[in-house]
C-alpha cells in the first residue's frame with residue numbers, strides 16, 4: 001500500500017506540472033492578445049476615453065481580473081502582466097462596475113486629466129455654471145455619462161433651484177411677472193425628466209421643452225430591446241429603480257407613465273436655439289416656437305447634439321433618417337447605411353438580418369478602425385455571406401427618390417456608382433451642443449473649473465487594521481494577566497489551578513477555538529462574495545469584504561494561539577495552525593509584494609510604447625523624404641521587441657533570452673547596411689541604433705519581470721490550496737477532539753456524550 005502511494009507521488013507531481021504549464025501557456029497567449037489589442041487600440045485611437053474611465057492604481061491591483069469580468073462593455077479592460085490595464089478607453093461608458101468589483105479599491109472612475117479638456121463646461125459644486133448664475137447643467141452634458149448620474153444630477157438641480165428661490169431673494173423678483181417660470185428644463189432625457197419630477201415635487205413653477213417628439217433622450221434612441229444597465233437610483237415621485245438592468249422599452253414605458261401620472265408640463269417638438277440672461281437675472285430662452293422666460297434654466301441636453309448632416313442634394317427626402325429604432329419594420333428594402341462607427345455597423349447588421357433586405361455601407365475611410373471586436377467579427381461574417389456590401393473610400397453625392405449616387409475612390413482614381421435605394425440611414429455623428437452654451441456665456445476654459453476632489457479609493461483596510469490592533473492589544477492584556485499559566489512549560493501546566501479552563505479543551509481555550517473557527521468561516525465567505533452566482537446577493541462592496549477577509553484572516557491565528565495556550569504542538573491541530581500561517585503569509589505576499597513586480601513590468605511596457613511612438617514619428621519623417629529606411633527600421637526594431645517576449649513555452653522563452661544578443665547584433669548590422677544603401681546620415685543611423693538598443697534592453701527587462709512575476713504568482717496557489725488543506729486538518733482536529741479530548745463544555749449539551 002505504502003509503496004503504491006510513494007509511486008503515485010511523482011505521477012501526481014508530473015500531472016500538476018503539466019497542468020501548470022498548460023495554464024501558463026494560456027496565460028501568456030492571453031497577455032500576447034492583450035498586448036496586440038493595446039497596440040491596435042492606440043492605432044485606432046480608441047485607447048483614450050471620451051468621458052469618464054477607470055483609473056487603475058497599479059500599486060494596489062492584484063490582477064484577480066474581477067474588473068475585467070464585471071465590465072459589460074467590450075474590451076475596455078484587460079489583464080497584462082497580471083494586472084488590469086485600460087485597452088479601449090473610448091468604449092467606457094462609465095458604468096463603474098469595475099470599481100465596485102475591485103476587492104482592493106484599486107480602481108476609481110474619473111474624468112482623467114481635465115487640464116486640457118475644452119469640451120466640459122465649468123460648473124460649481126451644485127452644477128451651476130461658474131460664470132452664469134441661474135444656469136444649471138445636468139446629466140451627460142456635464143461630462144458624466146450613465147442614466148443613474150443623469151437622474152441624480154437632474155434632481156439635484158431642482159433642489160438647488162428651490163434652495164435658491166427659498167433663500168434671500170425669494171420675494172424680490174420671483175413673481176414680478178407671472179409669465180416668468182422659476183425653472184425651464186431643456187431636454188427630456190433621464191436628467192431632464194428627473195429634474196422635472198423633482199421640480200413638481202417641490203412645487204416649482206416650471207416647464208420642460210424637448211426637441212424630439214418623444215421623451216427618453218439617448219435611451220429612446222437605443223436599438224430595440226437593448227438592455228440598459230442602471231444600478232439602483234431614486235427617481236423623484238416614483239421611488240427607487242432597483243433593478244440592475246432594464247430593457248430600453250421598459251424604461252421608456254416607465255418614464256411615460258410618470259409623465260402622465262404627474263402631469264408634467266413637457267412640450268415635445270420644441271427646440272432651444274439660444275438663451276441670454278438680462279440684468280435682472282431673468283433668462284430669455286429662444287425656442288423654435290417662441291421665447292420662454294425663466295429665472296433659472298437647467299440644460300439637460302446630453303452630448304449627442306443634432307445629427308451631423310451630409311449636406312448633399314436629396315437629403316431632405318423622407319427616406320433619409322439619422323437613427324434606426326426598429327430594424328424589424330424594414331423588410332424587402334434596398335438600404336444604404338452611411339458611416340463607419342459601431343452605431344452604423346450595428347444598424348446595418350440589424351437590417352441585414354431582416355428578410356429580403358439588400359444592405360450596403362458607405363464609409364469615407366479605407367477601413368473600419370473604431371469598431372468593437374464583436375461588431376467587427378459579425379460584419380466580417382455578414383460580408384462573407386454577402387448579406388452586407390461595404391463601399392470603402394466612398395461618399396454620398398446625391399440622393400434621389402429611387403437611388404443614391406456614390407463617389408468612390410480618391411486621388412484621381414474616382415468612380416461614380418448609382419445604387420438602387422429605398423432608405424438611407426446616416427450615422428455621421430452629432431454636432432455637440434457646446435456652441436449653444438458658449439453663446440449663452442458658459443465658460444469651457446479649464447482655468448475656470450473648480451479643482452476636482454480626488455476620488456476616494458478607501459477600501460476600509462485601515463479601519464480593519466486598527467480594529468485588529470485593538471483586538472491584539474486586548475489579547476496581549478489577557479496573556480499578560482495570566483502569565484503565571486502561559487509562562488509554564490507545557491508538561492507542568494496540568495498542575496496549575498488555571499489549567500482547567502485555560503487549556504485547549506477548557507472553557508476559555510475552547511471559546512478561543514470556536515472564535516477562530518467562526519472567524520475562518522467569515523473569512524471564507526469572501527469567496528462567496530467573489531463568485532458570480534452568489535456575489536450579488538450579499539450586501540456591501542467587494543472592497544469591504546476584502547477588508548473583512550484581511551481582518552478575520554489575521555485575527556484567526558491569534559485566536560488559535562490562545563486556544564492552544566500559546567503552545568503549538570506536533571498534532572493535527574498544530575499542523576492546521578502551521579497551514580494557517582502559510583495561508584496568512586502568502587496572502588500578505590500576494591496582496592502587498594506581488595503587486596510590485598507586475599507594476600514594474602507594466603511601467604516598462606509603457607516606456608516601450610513611448611519608444612515605439614518616437615520611432616513612428618522618426619520613421620514617418622524618413623519615409624516622407626521618399627526613402628524606405630523609416631519603415632524598414634520600424635520593422636527591424638519591432639521584430640527585436642517581440643522576439644523574446646511573447647513566446648508561450650518556457651524553453652522557447654529561455655532560448656529567446658539567450659539568442660537575444662545575436663538578434664540585436666543582426667538588427668544593428670541590417671540597419672547599418674540599409675542606412676548605407678538609402679544614404680542616411682551617420683548621426684541619424686546612430687540615433688536609430690540607439691533606439692534599437694534601448695528597445696532591446698526594455699523588452700528584455702519586461703521578459704525578466706514576466707518570469708519573476710510567474711514565480712511570485714504561485715502565492716495564489718499556496719494561498720488557496722494550503723487554505724483547503726488547513727480546513728481539512730481543522731475538521732480532523734475537531735473530530736479527534738470531540739471523540740477523544742476531555743472537553744469541558746461550558747453549557748450542558750454534551751454532558752452525556754463527551755467524557
Ligand SMILES: Cc1cc2nc3c(=O)[nH]c(=O)nc-3n(C[C@H](O)[C@H](O)[C@H](O)COP(=O)(O)OP(=O)(O)OC[C@H]3O[C@@H](n4cnc5c(N)ncnc54)[C@H](O)[C@@H]3O)c2cc1C
Pocket residue numbers: 093138139140141144145146147148150186187188189190191192209210211212215216217218219227228229230270271272273300301302303304305433
Ligand atoms: C450606445 C449607448 C449605450 C449606453 N448604455 C448605457 C447603459 O447601459 N447604462 C447607462 O447608465 N448609460 C448608458 N449610456 C449612457 C446614457 O444613455 C446617457 O448617459 C444618458 O442618457 C444621459 O442622459 P441625459 O438626460 O443627460 O442626456 P440625453 O439622454 O442625451 O437626453 C438629452 C435630451 O435633450 C434633448 N435636447 C438636446 N438639445 C436640445 C435642444 N436644443 N432643445 C431641446 N431639447 C434638446 C435631446 O433631444 C434629448 O432628448 C449609453 C449611451 C450610449 C450612446
